Amino acid sequence: MAQRRRNYRAYLMATASLDELNGGNSLGALVWQSGRIVRQWEAVVSPLDGEVYRRKTATGSGATDPSIDTTNYRAASYNRVTSQANQWAGGAPTVTTNNTKASGTTLSTVPGFTAGERKLVLSLTGRGALLFAMLRWSASGAPASVLRTELVVDDRTIFDANQSLGSANSAYWCPVGTVIAITGADPRTALPNRVEFRKSAALYVTSNVAQGLGQVLFETMYEGYES
Amino acid sequence: MSTEQMIETRIGGLVVRHWPLAEQSPLPAPRHTSVGAFFDRFGPAKWAILADASPQVRAVVQDASVRSYIDLDNADLPAGLAILQAAGHEIDAEAIVDAPVAFSESP
Numbered sequence: 001m002a003q004r005r006r007n008y009r010a011y012l013m014a015t016a017s018l019d020e021l022n023g024g025n026s027l028g029a030l031v032w033q034s035g036r037i038v039r040q041w042e043a044v045v046s047p048l049d050g051e052v053y054r055r056k057t058a059t060g061s062g063a064t065d066p067s068i069d070t071t072n073y074r075a076a077s078y079n080r081v082t083s084q085a086n087q088w089a090g091g092a093p094t095v096t097t098n099n100t101k102a103s104g105t106t107l108s109t110v111p112g113f114t115a116g117e118r119k120l121v122l123s124l125t126g127r128g129a130l131l132f133a134m135l136r137w138s139a140s141g142a143p144a145s146v147l148r149t150e151l152v153v154d155d156r157t158i159f160d161a162n163q164s165l166g167s168a169n170s171a172y173w174c175p176v177g178t179v180i181a182i183t184g185a186d187p188r189t190a191l192p193n194r195v196e197f198r199k200s201a202a203l204y205v206t207s208n209v210a211q212g213l214g215q216v217l218f219e220t221m222y223e224g225y226e227s
Numbered sequence: 228m229s230t231e232q233m234i235e236t237r238i239g240g241l242v243v244r245h246w247p248l249a250e251q252s253p254l255p256a257p258r259h260t261s262v263g264a265f266f267d268r269f270g271p272a273k274w275a276i277l278a279d280a281s282p283q284v285r286a287v288v289q290d291a292s293v294r295s296y297i298d299l300d301n302a303d304l305p306a307g308l309a310i311l312q313a314a315g316h317e318i319d320a321e322a323i324v325d326a327p328v329a330f331s332e333s334p
Contacts, residue, residue, distance in 0.1 A: 107248060108249065
């Protein structure tokens with residue numbers, strides 16, 4: 001009887017992946033190794049960040065860690081955002097008025113910078129989520145310009161957009177979250193979104209001409225875990 | 228200005244680096260008075276206004292009287308005061324609306 005059970009287990013091991021033996025849940029995921037063959041939809045653990053990923057393309061092997069390989073792997077243990085659109089396409093949302101700000105956010109003032117300088121305006125290092133990020137630049141008589149905003153999450157650029165800034169107006173753009181536009185409510189309320197990161201997130205602004213002061217509103221949170 | 232001048236804070240195990248926080252002024256407190264204190268702001272004209280039987284002045288007095296408090300920032304208030312002035316009552320509408328609310332005037 002015991003011999004038969006051992007034979008059956010050997011048969012299973014020969015025909016099924018370890019993940020399948022565990023009922024397809026991620027608890028039995030193998031640690032990913034370069035060159036290891038991974039079946040389609042099999043779960044593996046990234047040795048870089050300890051998160052679980054599933055291979056979404058056909059069975060195969062690769063040399064790129066799943067935490068980086070967005071082509072072949074989908075994150076299973078967290079929501080990996082790979083692209084983010086400008087969540088505010090309208091006019092001035094009035095999230096800052098008379099030095100007050102949308103509730104729940106932190107308002108920082110970014111100093112001016114030179115033409116072509118890629119200005120770091122927010123840096124988050126660790127494991128957490130960026131819930132809201134909005135940038136506001138006021139022309140204040142400066143020449144018309146184009147401001148480029150980049151949001152880099154875990155070394156992936158998930159937002160990269162240009163925003164025109166006229167010579168006499170303000171420009172707002174919102175890579176993460178949005179605001180409630182209620183007439184008469186001033187300042188307006190920030191509505192969070194959620195962009196998770198496992199190593200870092202950084203927000204950059206680049207201008208084709210020298211820029212004056214700008215503002216960045218943000219809201220973030222730490223996600224603790226066992227080390 | 229280099230990024231070394233960014234401010235570093237921590238939220239649990241998360242390191243946040245940002246530029247200086249913008250100075251914030253506190254949100255203005257609501258400017259509410261009791262109804263009686265509001266009428267007191269009419270000064271010597273108070274009794275004449277309260278005794279005025281003309282329909283428009285009566286409407287203004289009634290409108291104020293039925294409220295539990297008067298919001299001095301209410302957008303309709305200047306129009307109501309203008310009705311009293313048009314009826315011949317000499318009141319300083321600007322002072323009535325803009326004077327700070329004393330503790331004793333609170334509803």
